Amino acid sequence: MERLKTIDWKNETVTIIDQTRLPEDLSYLQIETVEQMHEAIKQLKVRGAPAIGIAAAFGLCVAMKTFPDQGSMNDFLTLLEKNIDYLAGSRPTAVNLFWALERVKKFVAKEACDCTVEQIKKRMIDEAVAILEEDRKTCRTIGENGFELLKDKSSILTHCNAGGLATSEYGTALAPIYIARERGVFFKVFADETRPLLQGARITAFELSRAGIETTVICDNMAAVVMAQGLVDAVIVGADRITANGDTANKIGTYGVALLAKAHNIPFFVAAPSSTFDLSLNSGEKIPIEQRNREEVAAFFGKVTVSEGVKVFNPAFDVTPAELIKAIVTEKGIIYPPFTKNITMLLG
Numbered sequence: 629m630e631r632l633k634t635i636d637w638k639n640e641t642v643t644i645i646d647q648t649r650l651p652e653d654l655s656y657l658q659i660e661t662v663e664q665m666h667e668a669i670k671q672l673k674v675r676g677a678p679a680i681g682i683a684a685a686f687g688l689c690v691a692m693k694t695f696p697d698q699g700s701m702n703d704f705l706t707l708l709e710k711n712i713d714y715l716a717g718s719r720p721t722a723v724n725l726f727w728a729l730e731r732v733k734k735f736v737a738k739e740a741c742d743c744t745v746e747q748i749k750k751r752m753i754d755e756a757v758a759i760l761e762e763d764r765k766t767c768r769t770i771g772e773n774g775f776e777l778l779k780d781k782s783s784i785l786t787h788c789n790a791g792g793l794a795t796s797e798y799g800t801a802l803a804p805i806y807i808a809r810e811r812g813v814f815f816k817v818f819a820d821e822t823r824p825l826l827q828g829a830r831i832t833a834f835e836l837s838r839a840g841i842e843t844t845v846i847c848d849n850m851a852a853v854v855m856a857q858g859l860v861d862a863v864i865v866g867a868d869r870i871t872a873n874g875d876t877a878n879k880i881g882t883y884g885v886a887l888l889a890k891a892h893n894i895p896f897f898v899a900a901p902s903s904t905f906d907l908s909l910n911s912g913e914k915i916p917i918e919q920r921n922r923e924e925v926a927a928f929f930g931k932v933t934v935s936e937g938v939k940v941f942n943p944a945f946d947v948t949p950a951e952l953i954k955a956i957v958t959e960k961g962i963i964y965p966p967f968t969k970n971i972t973m974l975l976g
Contacts, residue, residue, distance in 0.1 A: 632835070634793050635674065635682050637757060640693060642686040644674045647793060651834040662691035662711050669718040669725070672825065676794020677868045677904055678763050681724030684715045685756035688732050689749075691715075697746035704745050708736060720916045721877055721945050722868040727903045728759055763796040766901045769959040771803025774864065774899050777955060777962065778804050778815070781861035785818040785851065788879035789831040790866025790899065800899040801866045802832070804957075805841060817843045818854055822879060824924045824942065848881050855892040863889045864957075867900040874950030874967025875912025876900075880943055886952040895954040902958050902975055912947035920944050 632654075636643045642659040648671065649655050657673060659665050665687035668674050674683045691711040695704055712729045719725060735755045739748055778784065790801035798806050805815050817836055822828035829845045836843040846854060854860055863885060869877040876882075876898050889896040909915060920942045926934035934940060956963040956971075963970050 631792055631797050632838075634676075634679050634796060635686065635760065637686055637689075637753065637760075642683070642690060644668060644683065645793065646673045647675055647831060648673050650793075650830050659687070659690060662687055662714065665690060666715055666718050669715070675827070676789065676799075677722040677724040677866070678767070678795040678800070678901060679793070680719065680722050681728035681903065682756070682760050682763060682796060684718075684725050685728045685732050685759045687715050688712065688729070689753050689756050692749055692752065695745065695749070697744070697749070699745055701740055701745060701748075704748070705736070705740065708733070719918055721918045723906045724868075724901075724903050731759065732756065760796050763901070764798070766959040767792075767795050767798035767800060767803050768807070770800055770899050770901065770957055771798050771805075771807035773959070773962055774801075774804030774897070774957040775807045775811075777895075777897060777957065778808070778862055778864070779813065781815065783816045783818065783859055783861050785820070785854065785860045785863045785885070786832060787820040787828060787848075787863075787865050787882050787885050788822045789827040789835075791832055791835045793831050793835055794866060799866070800901065800957075801864045802836065803899065804864070805836070806839065809839065809841060814841065817841060818851075818860060819843055819845050820848050820851060820881065820885065821845055822881060823848055824928070827879065848884075851885055852888050852892075855888055855894055860892075860894055862895050862897065864897040864899055867898050867904050868945055869909075869915050870898070870900060870905045870956065870971075871909040871912050871915065872905075872907045872968060872971060873911050874953060874956065874963075874965070874971060875915070876948045876950070876953060876956075877912060877915045877917070877945045878948065880946050883946040883948045886948045890952050896948075896952055897955050897957060898948075898953055899957040902960055905971065905975055907971070907975065912949065915945075915947055917946070918944040
């Protein structure tokens with residue numbers, strides 16, 4: 629079946645699926661300014677660590693397209709740096725955002741000596757497209773590697789959304805499920821609804837059912853019962869940042885799922901591209917955790933559920949300790965414990 633294009637570049641404009649409107653409305657947004665891209669990332673219209681990175685790369689292209697072709701390269705580089713800092717401030721946890729911005733920055737610095745401003749603007753677009761295409765290939769390879777871990781399982785639980793709508797196409801945690809379908813193997817999937825914004829219920833269930841995969845949505849507080857009843861053979865989730873020791877930041881609630889999986893002797897897997905690893909951090913304690921606004925919890929999709937004046941705690945992510953993770957699936961291979969040693973061996 630034809631896959632949804634989370635992000636596309638056409639006619640000098642970025643097109644994204646507005647994921648805040650799913651599943652009721654599959655609608656697209658035209659991103660024509662860097663301010664629009666910043667808002668799209670901040671407001672989760674585009675979300676998922678790899679997709680955020682791709683979006684940021686295209687956001688730089690949009691930001692620089694109106695710079696005069698005959699302008700000075702120094703002025704171009706100054707404005708580029710300003711826009712990199714601006715986009716970097718949209719969300720603090722997903723390291724792919726910073727990875728993509730740094731990649732474009734290094735690319736421009738390398739090319740600037742031999743290019744005109746007009747040429748460098750065109751080459752920036754080529755680099756952003758390359759990031760998108762590489763992500764597509766990376767996710768498929770993650771899917772093939774992950775399938776080897778899951779092929780003897782029948783029922784999978786996942787949290788949040790790490791599917792095609794979080795990347796350029798296949799996704800990370802859902803990629804093995806899509807690869808399995810291509811090979812005639814059909815997993816049953818339990819999707820945690822993922823409070824407070826319901827990415828599991830709204831987005832994971834949407835794309836899996838669209839792909840013809842049997843999917844059951846459960847409230848987050850039902851995962852223990854589902855595991856206790858023997859309805860789940862494995863858990864697989866995505867990641868927004870993985871440190872050098874294997875500690876993994878992912879959507880809030882992931883840590884709880886990992887603890888439940890450990891208690892029920894169910895393997896807990898993480899799937900992520902190598903760009904999601906932050907080897908500058910030794911442990912998850914140093915990962916910056918985004919704190920989001922009160923209304924996401926206090927007003928459940930427009931209906932007030934928490935009395936005014938009552939405090940709300942709303943971290944967007946939590947950190948799952950490495951000791952709860954059975955394996956980390958990447959495009960470069962599967963990483964098993966001890967993670968500190970094996971992450972370094974595989975990724976340098």
